[in-house]
Amino acid sequence: MIKSFNELKKAVLENSNFILTTHVIPDGDAIGSVMAFDNYLKQNGKNVTIINHSPTPKVLQFLDDKNLIVVFPDEPERLAIQIENAEVIILCDANEYSRTRSMEDYIRKSSAVKICIDHHTGLIESEFDIAVCNIQYAATCQLIYDYLKFDNENFINHQIATYLYAGIMTDTGSFRFPRTTSEVMRICADLIDKGADPVLLHENIYDRMSKPKLNLLQRFLKSFEFHFNDEVVTSHVSERDFKETGAELNDVEGFTSYLMGIENVKMGILLAEFPKGVKVSIRSKGNIPVNELAREFGGGGHLNAAGVVFDKLPTGQIINTLLKSAEKFFNNKLT
Known part of the structure; x- marks a missing residue:
């Protein structure tokens, strides 16, 4: 240095x-x-x-x-x-x-x-x-x-x-x-x-959660879906969620902690829609290199914390694409 x-x-x-x-x-x-x-x-x-x-x-x-x-x-x-x-x-x-x-x-x-x-x-x-x-x-x-x-x-x-x-x-x-x-x-x-x-x-x-963020958190928690024998959890918040709650894109900061706090979960994926695209935050435990996963789609980050911004596509399509690519990190096929 x-x-x-x-x-x-x-x-x-x-x-x-x-x-x-x-x-x-x-x-x-x-x-x-x-x-x-x-x-x-x-x-x-x-x-x-x-x-x-x-x-x-x-x-x-x-x-x-x-x-x-x-x-x-x-x-x-x-x-x-x-x-x-x-x-x-x-x-x-x-x-x-x-x-x-x-x-x-x-x-x-x-x-x-x-x-x-x-x-x-x-x-x-x-x-x-x-x-x-x-x-x-x-x-x-x-x-x-x-x-x-x-x-x-x-x-x-x-x-x-x-x-x-x-x-x-x-x-x-x-x-x-x-x-x-x-x-x-x-x-x-x-x-x-x-x-x-x-x-x-x-x-x-960390200690100033607004009411719009709290309402957004409620919707985020209801969006959880589990994959790979419950070792991966995906989630999303839509443009409509932001609009109806009055929350902003950066209000999702910290939401990935809820994903990674779930027992047995090794990878968590959060999608947040905004007018020009979809922000994806990916977290993992152990040696699962989510930075490599993010880099496949133009993003980057660290071994256990990474992100990428997709063009405006349906969130379901993005989740399926990410899960298909993440198969190599898990013993179970996509479920």
Whole structure:
């Protein structure tokens, strides 16, 4: 990592105008990483704009209390010019330009130095000028923490500590996923010492279920179907469910925990319809590589947590396609 850290630091020192972005439908690690790196760059006197394809989920908007993040589809012409004129574009918590959706072509065409900071599998290093990536990390925010410690620990102020803790907490499933190591816990202890409030962050992200989300949860729970001798459970929420409950797409965050909390279930699949497609979240236990399953359809992720966005197709068709592909992970044929 030292070589890539040095390359990243050199790019920071030698340039002034930066664009930060992350993947479509951002999670806590995505928002935490762009917010933390934005703060770091500004401490270095840089001009920074965070441009994302998707709006920030309501549950994470408190992290961006100054509304620094702008949404590309809201102002495509103006923001396309900014991307074109940037000196450096940094893709956080994603390693494929396609994950930026509407921004992809503009980023590819830009002459800017392109940097990837990420912890997912599937990196093609030739796509970037600098790749600060390691799949052993529990979160991109953990990777950024190590980089900041490498550069100068004093950069980790209470705001950055808050952003990084939020990203690590969410990507480890509140410190219960397999990559929750003793090192992760030591890092989080240090972030608390530097100003992160673990109680407030947990309350803001996990303990504020709205009535629309509660009503959506009821419909989600009724959608369960079991396969492969009850080792796989599938579920879905429809556009109609969102409309009738008043819930939003990001309200399904955390729903996969209900799937994986069922006795004997080894894989859970959640489909969530939105106007332009279907978001699929896949979770597993043990050595079932759901990232490989997601990658077959243009998605990606980790061994036990992955996702993919399908074009607008019937949910039943998508479920059948996923199950057919997942047969190889189970001894029983499709049932």
